[in-house]
Amino acid sequence: MKYLYLWLNIGSFIVPFLFSFHPRLKFYKKWKYFFPAVAIMMALFISWDVIFTNNGIWGFNELYISGYRILNLPIEEWLFFICIPYACIFTHYSLKHFFPRFILSDKILNVFYVTLLAILIISLWYLYDRLYTLVNFMYAIVLLSLIFNFRKKDLQLFLPTYFIILIPFFMVNGILTGSFIHEQVVWYNDLETMGIRVGTVPLEDSIYALTMLITVFVLMEWFEERENRSTKNQSSANSLST
Numbered sequence: 001m002k003y004l005y006l007w008l009n010i011g012s013f014i015v016p017f018l019f020s021f022h023p024r025l026k027f028y029k030k031w032k033y034f035f036p037a038v039a040i041m042m043a044l045f046i047s048w049d050v051i052f053t054n055n056g057i058w059g060f061n062e063l064y065i066s067g068y069r070i071l072n073l074p075i076e077e078w079l080f081f082i083c084i085p086y087a088c089i090f091t092h093y094s095l096k097h098f099f100p101r102f103i104l105s106d107k108i109l110n111v112f113y114v115t116l117l118a119i120l121i122i123s124l125w126y127l128y129d130r131l132y133t134l135v136n137f138m139y140a141i142v143l144l145s146l147i148f149n150f151r152k153k154d155l156q157l158f159l160p161t162y163f164i165i166l167i168p169f170f171m172v173n174g175i176l177t178g179s180f181i182h183e184q185v186v187w188y189n190d191l192e193t194m195g196i197r198v199g200t201v202p203l204e205d206s207i208y209a210l211t212m213l214i215t216v217f218v219l220m221e222w223f224e225e226r227e228n229r230s231t232k233n234q235s236s237a238n239s240l241s242t
Contacts, residue, residue, distance in 0.1 A: 004064040005076035005185050008172055013083035016090035025097060027090050030220065033227075034089060037219035042081045045212060048135065049073055057132055057192045064185040084172070085216045092161040092217065104156045112159065113148050117141060120207070123194065131192045136204045140211050147218055154218050162210055169209050173201045 001007075020027035050071050052058055065074040095102055104112070120137045127133045147155055177200040178184040188202050196203040 001064060001181075003066060004181070005060075005074065005176070006066060006079070008175060008185075009076060009079040009083040012087045012168075012172060016087045019094075020090060025094055027093055030093065030224075033220040033223040034086070034216070036223060037216045038082060038085055040219055041085070041212060041215045042078075044215070045081060046071070046073070046078070049077065052132065055131075056189055058186060058188045061183055061185050061187065063183060064181075081212070084169075085213060088161075088165050088169075088213050089216055089220070091165060092158060095161055095164070096157070102160050104159050106156075109148075109152070109156050109159070113144065113155070117144065127194055130194065132188070132202070132204055133192070133194055136208050136211075140207050143211050143215065147214065151218055151221070154214070154221055158214055158217050162213065165213070166206065166209070169206075170198060170201055173205055173209075174199050177201050 016027075019025060050073060053060075053072055060074050060077065065076050068075040070078060120141050124134065124137050124141075144155075175181060176185045177188070177197075179200045184200070193202045193204055198206070
């Protein structure tokens with residue numbers, strides 16, 4: 001199927017996009033935070049993507065893409081970094097709207113954080129020569145440590161959603177990596193990964209998804225908080241002037 005990657009992007013995006021205008025959700029009001037956050041995330045992840053593609057860490061099957069490229073990346077890959085975060089972040093705020101108490105406790109978060117960091121560090125000790133594993137896990141260690149120490153509540157809020165998102169994520173990534181189709185849409189050089197797959201999906205992709213999405217989420221929350229502070233300060237200044 002020539003445009004399979006494109007259709008996967010559109011299919012992931014279209015329903016969340018339409019429901020963004022639902023009167024109870026109004027996710028479109030968060031676009032002013034979402035798109036700048038995605039742009040910052042893409043500046044990092046696209047750079048990483050270009051380098052990995054050019055060095056054969058991963059690549060794309062011409063049978064399933066349109067053939068249009070920017071910086072040697074298929075246009076579908078660029079859309080991936082918009083459509084998938086949009087669907088996932090929309091899911092988070094929708095769940096937050098309907099289930100406001102859907103949050104990790106301090107105790108569970110602490111256990112999860114320490115366990116995950118231990119796994120990432122031990123993995124790097126033995127697999128530091130696998131480039132995808134190295135870059136992916138190092139970024140995760142730095143990012144999660146910063147968020148845990150300075151914006152811990154963001155982790156408590158987002159991780160429950162992430163555990164739910166993993167189900168459709170593995171379905172979409174499963175198709176991209178060869179599940180249910182004859183060939184892979186996206187192939188990986190197994191010499192640069194742990195060599196462990198969940199179905200056809202490299203295990204590293206679950207960490208990749210976490211860091212990609214939480215980068216966007218934390219930035220969105222920070223942008224919104226900054227705007228709210230600015231509005232509050234301006235209101236206070238106006239009240240004093242009158």
